[in-house]
Amino acid sequence: MKDKASQPVIEARGLNLVFQTADGPVQALKDVNLTINQGDFVSFIGPSGCGKTTFLRAIAALEHPTSGTLTVNGMPPDEARRRRAYGYVFQAAGLYPWRTIAGNIRLPLEIMGFSRAEQDERTARVLDLVELTGFGKKFPWQLSGGMQQRASIARALAFDADILLMDEPFGALDEIVRDRLNEEVLKLWARTGKTIGFVTHSIPEAVYLSTKIVVMSPRPGRITDVIDSPLPKERPLDIRDSREFIEIAHRVREGLRAGHHDD
Amino acid sequence: MTALWIAIGIWLAAWALNVWLSASPISQTRLGKLLVPLVFGATVLVLWEGLVRGLGIAPVILPAPSAIAAKIAVSLPILWQDFAQTILKGAIPGFLIGAGAAFLVAIAIDRSPFLQRGLLPIGNFVAALPIVGLAPILVMWFGFDWQSKAAVVVVMVFFPMLVNIVAGLQASERMQRDLMATWGASYVQTLIKLRLPAAMPFVFNGLKIASTLALIGAIVAEFFGSPVYGMGFRISTEVGRLGLDMVWAEIAVAALAGSALYGLVALIERWVTFWHPSQRH
Structure with a gap:
């Protein structure tokens, strides 16, 4: 790198x-x-x-x-x-409501043909990265807006694109959630x-x-x-x-x- | 006349019972939710029985529920034979073939804007054909047995299903499709992982409409030629012989079958589209 x-x-x-x-x-x-x-x-x-x-x-x-x-x-x-x-994060989380949070993060990996074991491993890793460990089995509508957006960032990170x-x-x-997520994005970038x-x-x-x-x-x-x-x-x-x-x-x-x- | 007064008395009592039930905490339980409509249904039957007996209504105009029940009890083999012919052989295969064909055509339309301009108007045209005109023609084509009934059902079910599936395939949001594009997903991947799941609420709306249409189609088609059994055949011949209790028995079976089919579709819908706001509890 x-x-x-x-x-x-x-x-x-x-x-x-x-x-x-x-x-x-x-x-x-x-x-x-x-x-x-x-x-x-x-x-x-x-x-x-x-x-x-x-x-x-x-x-x-x-x-x-x-x-x-x-x-x-x-x-x-x-x-x-x-x-x-590249991974792309949109203005809204755009999570698919019929999939769990982990299922959503797994989706690009399924499309790109990663093995089942690697899907699990990567999903767990990016969930941890955005501090959503333990929420993998929840459905998107059960999470707050900030958590949904974090999940969508995890999804964009899962397949490890450089951009x-x-x-x-x-x-x-809101401002407070935004400040925290900004800090997290900086940490992630570093x-x-x-x-x-x-x-x-x-x-x-x-x-x-x-x-x-x-x-x-x-x-x-x-x-x-x-x-x-x-x-x-x-x-x-x-x-x-x-x-x-x-x-x-x-x-x-x-x-x-x-x-x-x-x- | 006493039968009438007893029936009215029971009706008032049941009314009061239901008012009390729905106000009490019992109505929040599973049993309570089932109890209120059951009490209502039973009351309607009792009132019907009382009216027919008390006012001495002729059985040809309206037989009492007890008479219908008695007729059902003694004609079970015939009713089963009619049910198997009309519902199991006519309505359900027609329903499945019609819905399946609509699905394939919807995918074809989705892939090609040319077909979208060509096929939708043709589907619309076929849907506008009156069934009483179409049924005799299909009976000529496919014979007196269940095949022609299934064909009528296919024609009736096809268009509502097609319109709903085509609409459903457009139901995914642009952002969700953009996401698929950024991952380099193929058409088939996007279809299976995004657009079909997003289409399911529409598909099930279509299936619910189609399930009742299928029953109507299969029964009415038998008016235009059938073997000497089948629900539509039985209804038309028994009307001619003033055997109205048998007509009512067939209607009862048709109502039960229709509700069961609709209920089955609704149950699968709840299982498949659990994520949709209308299904979240």
């Missing part, structure tokens, strides 16, 4: 994506250039309609760019998807060394989590600023009161405001 550090994992060059809608074409992404390196924690922040989710979905080959190049691990996103290069893509995973949760792409519209969340913050603005969706965070890798929650933190948050806010003045 270490020798691959700061190798580019995701590269976008001159990326454009246009949706054809009933009201005519909508430019969701315009001339996006970005390099994400191995082990980066990258946040995408911006108002709704700025294309942050679209960009993440394009990386996951759930949307297809109109022009420009996008590579994931050096291959086209579709190819990377077939090779199971974790998270689309506002904690957007629907322990696993994965490359993480994280969409959010919370400035503190973006600054607290990321090594790289990508500020985007809408109509058309584009990148207005890329901030490399000088914060240390070890981040207690109270780092949010430090001067560096506040300075970065300020720069993000300025970037967001500048994007708005442009229209």
Whole structure:
């Protein structure tokens, strides 16, 4: 893992994506250039309609760019998807209600053809990783929203993809749960060394989590600023009161405001 | 007249009993939940008996429940033969074939938008054909025995099942399908692990509707030609001979069979779709 550090994992060059809608074409992404390196924690922040989710979905080959190049691990996103290069965590947990928590985590493993023994072993390990040991036999609707979202993160981690893509995973949760899950995600990132792409519209969340913050603005969706965070890798929650933190948050806010003045 | 007054008296007493039962804590127990409808059903029978006897209603208009029960008791072999012919050979195979065919066509429609535009209207057209027109034709095609009855049932069951399965296959959420895509799941994997389980609440709605349709279809189809047994045959000939007690006996059997079939489907539904909000207790 270490020798691959700061190798580019995701590269976008001159990326454009246009949706054809009933009201005519909508430019969701315009001339996006970005390099994400191995082990980066990258946040995408911006108002709704700025294309942050679209960009993440394009990386996951759930949307297809109109022009420009996008590579994931050096291959086209579709190819990377077939090779199971990433785990994706959506805004809602999206657990299947007819399966238990363990059954849900096992699902991608079943699809990818892991052996029964390995399914059990991996399920137990990721349940432990997100601190849900003992909840494997529960059904999703018997768990709180925060626990469900943790289970969905476990599911994305189960097959050990190098890249974790998270689309506002904690957007629907309250502040306190969110803080705890943020801390857990950071711990997870430190322990696993994965490359993480994280969409959010919370400035503190973006600054607290990321090594790289990508500020985007809408109509058309584009990148207005890329901030490399000088914060240390070890981040207690109270780092949010430090001067560096506040300075970065300020720069993000300025970037967001500048994007708005442009229209 | 005394029979009438006794019946009304029992009815009022049973009414009071049920009011008391449903207010008391007994109604929360399993026994209590069963007791209230049982008392109600028994009361209806008693009232019916009292009305028929007390008002001297002719058996051709409405036989008393006791007369129907007596007729059932002495005609058990005939009733069983009719039941086997109509329900076991006509309705149930037709139900299974119709539902199975609808399932296969629904998958075909799902795979191909072309078929979706072509097959759904044809299914709709067939469903709009009146059964009294269709049944004689199918009897001509498939003969007087149970095969033609099963064919009528297939036609009746097919369309409601098809519509429900097609709707059910669309019932999974976009995010759940996206998840499958991110794991590189194939069409068949997505179908088996996601879309079919998500479709089950719809499928069982269809099955419940179809289970009652199957019974109607199998009985009515016998009006247009059958061997000298079968529930529909018996009803039509006994009406002609004014043997209304036998008609009622057949109706009782049909009602029991219909409830049993529906109950069986509902039971399997509870077991399969335990996760659906409507089934969680």
